[in-house]
Structures are given as C-alpha cells and as structure tokens.
Amino acid sequence: xxxxxxxxxxxxxxxxxxxxxxxxxxxxxxxxxxxxxxxxxxxxxxxxxxxxxxxxxxxxxxxxxxxxxxxxxxxxxxxxxxxxxxxxxxxxxxxxxxxxxxxxxxxxxxxxxxxxxxxxxxxxxxxxxxxxxxxxxxxxxxxxxxxxxxxxxxxxxxxxxxxxxxxxxxxxxxxxxxxxxxxxxxxxxxxxxxxxxxxxxxxxxxxxxxxxxxxxxxxxxxxxxxxxxxxxxxxxxxxxxxxxxxxxxxxxxxxxxxxxxxxxxxxxxxxxxxxxxxxxxxxxxxxxxxxxxxxxxxxxxxxxxxxxxxxxxxxxxxxxxxxxxxxxxxxxxxxxxxxxxxxxxxxxxxxxxxxxxxxxxxxxxxxxxxxxxxxxxxxxxxxxxxxxxxxxxxxxxxxxxxxxxxxxxxxxxxxxxxxxxxxxxxxxxxxxxxxxxxxxxxxxxxxxxxxxxxxxxxx
Numbered sequence: 001x002x003x004x005x006x007x008x009x010x011x012x013x014x015x016x017x018x019x020x021x022x023x024x025x026x027x028x029x030x031x032x033x034x035x036x037x038x039x040x041x042x043x044x045x046x047x048x049x050x051x052x053x054x055x056x057x058x059x060x061x062x063x064x065x066x067x068x069x070x071x072x073x074x075x076x077x078x079x080x081x082x083x084x085x086x087x088x089x090x091x092x093x094x095x096x097x098x099x100x101x102x103x104x105x106x107x108x109x110x111x112x113x114x115x116x117x118x119x120x121x122x123x124x125x126x127x128x129x130x131x132x133x134x135x136x137x138x139x140x141x142x143x144x145x146x147x148x149x150x151x152x153x154x155x156x157x158x159x160x161x162x163x164x165x166x167x168x169x170x171x172x173x174x175x176x177x178x179x180x181x182x183x184x185x186x187x188x189x190x191x192x193x194x195x196x197x198x199x200x201x202x203x204x205x206x207x208x209x210x211x212x213x214x215x216x217x218x219x220x221x222x223x224x225x226x227x228x229x230x231x232x233x234x235x236x237x238x239x240x241x242x243x244x245x246x247x248x249x250x251x252x253x254x255x256x257x258x259x260x261x262x263x264x265x266x267x268x269x270x271x272x273x274x275x276x277x278x279x280x281x282x283x284x285x286x287x288x289x290x291x292x293x294x295x296x297x298x299x300x301x302x303x304x305x306x307x308x309x310x311x312x313x314x315x316x317x318x319x320x321x322x323x324x325x326x327x328x329x330x331x332x333x334x335x336x337x338x339x340x341x342x343x344x345x346x347x348x349x350x351x352x353x354x355x356x357x358x359x360x361x362x363x364x365x366x367x368x369x370x371x372x373x374x375x376x377x378x379x380x381x382x383x384x385x386x387x388x389x390x391x392x393x394x395x396x397x398x399x400x401x402x403x404x405x406x407x408x409x410x411x412x413x414x415x416x417x418x419x420x421x422x423x424x425x426x427x428x429x430x431x432x433x434x435x436x437x438x439x440x441x442x443x444x445x446x447x448x449x450x451x452x453x454x455x456x457x458x459x
Contacts, residue, residue, distance in 0.1 A: 001265040002064065004057040005258035008047060009251065013039035021045050022248075042251050051076065051249045052242045061258045068264050069193050069211075071202050071227040073234030075241065076257050077210075078249035081187040082108035083241060084210030084226040088183045089116055090240040091208070091233070092153045097181060100144045101155040102136050102166070103371070106185060106410040109155065114384040114404075114417065115244075121148070124412075129293070129303075130331055130369045131411040131432070133162040138170035145178040153181035157410045158201070159188045162332060163299025165199065172205025185410065187212040190225065191298060191339065194268045195276075202227050213257060216298055216338045217264070220256040271339035278343045282350045290353065293332075300335035305361055314358035321352045330362065369431065372424035374401075374415045378440075383418040387441040393429045396421045396437050403438035 013036075019026045022043040029038040042048055049056035058076070066074035077083040089112045092099060100121045101109070113120060123144050125134025141154050154175050158166035168184065175182040184201035186192070190211035193200035201209040209227045213219035226241070228234050276297040283292045283300070291306040293299075304311030315328025318335075326336040335349070377400055388402035401415045414432070415425045421437070429437065 001262040002060070003258050003262055004060040005049075005251075005254050008057045009040040009042065009255055012042065012048075037252060040252060040255060043248065048251070051078070051254065052238050052245075052247065054238070058254060061254075061261065064261045064265075065225060065257070066227075068261060069200065069202060069225065069227055071209075071229060072231040073228045073237065075226050075237050076249075076254060077224040077226055077241070077245065078222060078253045079224070079245040080214075080222045081106070081185065081210045081212045081224045083245045084224050085109055085185060086112045086115070086244040087226055087237060087241040088208045088210065089113070089118060089155075090243060091236060092181065092183070093118060094236075094240070095153075095181070096151060098148055098150050098152040099155060100141065100148075100152055100180075102134070102157060104132070104134050104157050104160055104410055104412045105155070106157065106187070107404060109185065110380070110404045110413065110416060114381050117379070117381040119379055120416075124371060124373060128369070128371060128412070129162055129164070131371075131414070131428075132332065133160045133164045133293075134412065135164065136166055136171075138167055138174045141171050142174045142177075145174065145180055151180070152178065153183055153207075155183045155185070157185040157187075159186075159192075159296040159299065161188070161327070161410050162293055162301045162334060163188075163295035164293070165189075165295055168199075168201050168204040168206060175207075176205070181207045183207065184209045186210060187224070187410070188215050188299070188336075189296065191216045191268070191272060192296070194264065194272055195297075196269075196273075202229055205229075208233070213260060216336070217260055217268075218338070218340050219260050220250075220253050222250075223253050223257050223260075225257075268339050274343060275337055275339055275341050275346070278346045279337060282346055282353075286350065286353055298337040300337060302333040302335075303331070304333055304358075305331045308361050309358040310361055311358075314356065317356050317358055318352065321356070323349050323352050369428060370424065371412055372414065372422060372428055374419035374422055374425055376418055377420050378418045380417045383440050388438045389441050390436050390438050393426055393435055393437050396439060397423055397426055399439040399442075401437065402440045 025038050027039045029035045044050040049058040051058055062075055085108045093116050099118050103122045103124050123140050125136055128134040145152055156166050172182050184206045186201050186209045190213055207229050211225045213223040214221045291303040293301040293303055311328050311330050311333045315325050315333050318325050325333050327334040383402050399421050401417055401419050401421055404417055414428050415421055
C-alpha cells in the first residue's frame with residue numbers, strides 16, 4: 001500500500017534542507033527526543049500539496065482512503081469530525097434543505113446550526129438511556145418527512161456515545177423515497193467499514209458521513225474523514241470545509257491518516273476480529289455481575305444502574321487500577337476499545353472488573369430520565385448570538401435558553417438555544433448538576449414579540 005504523504009515527508013527530512021519556510025521550529029524540537037517528529041512537520045511548500053486544494057500527495061492519499069471506505073470520495077479533516085459536520089451542514093444549507101435531526105447530537109452540530117442560521121425539526125427517541133443514548137426508527141423519520149413539502153435532509157448520530165447503532169439502511173430507504181439526503185455523524189464508528197457485516201453508513205445508504213479516525217483507529221487526535229456517496233458531491237466538499245477550518249493543517253495529522261491507510265489495507269480486519277471476539281467473551285463471563293448494553297462491539301458499556309452499582313465509583317476504581325475508562329457517570333461506564341488493544345489488555349480488564357466491588361447505586365438517584373420537549377420560540381442563531389445573561393436554573397422557568405446545554409459527547413440537549421425553559425427542563429438540568437444557565441435578556445427579547453418571532457422561525 002502506497003503512503004504518498006509519509007514518503008514525501010521522509011524524503012524531505014532526509015535531505016536536511018535549510019528551511020526558509022514555516023513552521024518556525026525549522027525541523028528542530030525543544031526536546032531532542034521529538035526531533036524525528038518535528039523534522040516531518042512542514043507547511044504547504046512545493047511538492048507537499050495543500051489540503052484544501054489537493055491535487056498531489058494529499059489527493060492521492062485521500063483517493064486511497066476512499067477506496068478503503070467504499071466511498072465516491074473521501075477527504076481528510078485536521079479539525080476532527082467537527083469540521084466534517086460543519087461541512088455537511090453547509091452543503092445542506094446550499095441546497096436549501098430543511099434539517100430533520102435525531103435529538104441526540106454532538107455540540108458541534110448545534111454550534112454549526114448557530115453559525116449557519118439553520119433551524120432544526122427534532123425527532124425524539126422512542127426509548128432512551130438518559131441523555132447519552134436513544135433508539136430511533138425509520139417510521140419516525142417517515143412521519144417527519146411526510147409533514148413537510150420542501151427539500152429535506154435527515155441527520156443522525158450513530159453509533160451514539162454508549163454504542164447504540166441506528167437502522168441506517170432502513171432510514172436511508174425512507175430518505176430515498178422522499179428525495180431527502182441522509183447525513184450520519186459516525187464519529188465513533190470509523191472501524192465499522194472493516195467489520196464482516198459491513199455496518200458503515202456509506203455501505204448502508206448514507207449520502208454523507210463523518211468518521212473520527214482518532215476514536216477507534218490508530219490516528220492522532222483530531223484526525224477525521226468526510227465521506228460522500230455520490231461522485232457529483234465530491235468536488236463541493238473542500239470548498240464547503242474551507243469556510244470553517246484552518247488554512248494551516250497539521251502535516252503530522254495528515255501523515256497519521258496516510259499511514260493509517262496502510263494499516264487498514266493489511267491488518268485491521270484481523271485485529272478487529274480478534275479484539276471483538278475477546279470483548280464478547282468478557283461480556284459473557286461477567287454477565288452475572290454486570291449488565292452490558294448491546295450495540296457496537298468496540299463499546300464495552302456497563303449499565304451501572306441496571307447492575308445495581310454506582311458508575312462514578314466503578315469508574316474511579318478502574319482508574320486507580322490503571323484501567324482508564326472513556327467515560328463514567330452514575331448510570332454508565334464506557335470502555336472504548338480499538339483494534340490496537342491486544343487481548344492481554346482485556347485479560348487484565350476482565351480480572352479487574354471481576355475483583356472490584358463498587359458502591360451500590362445511590363437510592364436517591366433517579367434511574368429513569370424523562371426527556372423534556374421544550375417549545376421553540378425563536379431561531380437558534382438569534383438566541384445564541386443575542387444579548388444574554390446567566391441566572392440560576394431554579395429561576396429560569398419561562399425564560400428563553402441562549403447557550404446550548406448539551407454535554408460534550410453526543411447527547412440529547414436538555415434545552416437548546418431559542419427554546420423556552422419549562423419545569424421538566426429544570427428538573428433534568430438539576431439532576432445533572434447544572435445550577436446556572438444562560439438565557440436571552442428580556443429587554444433584548446420582549447415577551448410580546450415571542451409570538452411573532454415564533455411564527456417567523458417556523459416559516
């Protein structure tokens with residue numbers, strides 16, 4: 001497998017030229033052990049190509065990635081999946097499409113809606129695991145699409161933060177019937193393209209899809225892919241991405257993506273099969289002590305509440321045992337695997353989980369979170385970029401939310417910018433320990449104008 005970016009950077013470093021170009025470190029690190037890496041960190045000099053106008057070594061590497069992921073076109077992002085999500089939504093804005101979104105979204109989706117002035121028609125989960133996970137059906141999106149006449153797109157997060165996966169093929173079929181576009185935030189699922197059952201969104205009918213390469217593949221933090229399923233969309237990707245990302249991408253990140261291609265072509269399927277099999281055995285052997293959620297095989301998610309234990313305490317005990325989890329709260333502990341985990345590491349994890357005795361689940365905790373459905377009273381952009389003030393959550397009923405309230409992982413926003421805070425919102429905000437919230441200043445948004453602004457936002 002060719003690695004055009006890596007090869008070009010290695011050749012340049014071996015020449016040891018005098019660098020009268022950026023970056024300012026000139027190939028020399030402040031710590032001598034890092035010199036081999038700094039020698040490969042360059043800028044868009046002759047022969048190095050340019051990420052946003054790629055026609056050389058970067059374009060060649062991206063074409064290799066597209067073949068590996070079975071897409072019509074794949075481009076690299078040094079701005080994580082955030083840059084890819086912004087790009088996908090920009091394309092939908094250009095097509096004047098109404099955005100229909102499953103309510104569990106990453107913060108970057110909401111921020112992109114603010115920047116682009118997009119309104120969102122929300123679809124709430126039929127069943128839910130608190131804010132971090134929920135189940136959506138094709139029938140829900142069929143109903144949502146049937147209610148509108150204008151061009152639309154559907155936006156999904158799958159897998160979600162706990163590893164739950166959506167019926168991408170079923171939802172894609174519904175979108176096709178309504179001439180709607182399907183966008184998937186697959187940040188936690190780059191590996192899905194290399195499982196035997198082919199669960200990657202592009203393989204199952206998505207029009208656009210982003211993958212965070214760094215989450216489950218051996219890439220540097222911030223590396224991501226943006227995939228397009230149709231050739232006619234590929235030339236639009238770079239221009240749309242250029243609206244948001246830096247014009248100085250990291251060549252170390254690009255090198256990381258390039259070298260990952262060689263791993264994906266030769267070893268990933270073998271390593272994935274091995275680690276997924278070992279993870280399945282771990283769950284089976286520990287099933288009497290822990291309840292594990294079904295879903296993506298690289299998410300070992302313990303339902304702490306259903307297991308009768310305090311997830312925060314279990315997470316802390318795992319850290320002290322040098323088995324550091326991805327995430328822990330009272331209800332769930334997420335242990336995120338990758339094909340680079342070796343079976344021996346899961347041997348240690350299994351023994352550790354078997355030996356640990358976490359505190360019981362707090363009796364005072366509410367085990368079931370009822371998601372609020374707050375009323376939209378103005379546009380998300382208008383609220384987020386308008387005058388605002390911070391007030392106690394306990395005093396916020398009836399006020400309009402200004403700042404997005406959603407955890408950093410993909411999750412259901414308790415209340416979004418432009419939505420009216422009600423008692424149900426306050427109850428959930430309080431449950432998650434949120435004591436203050438940013439609201440639109442009343443003098444900037446008089447109550448008598450709410451009705452007019454609501455009608456305008458609906459139009």
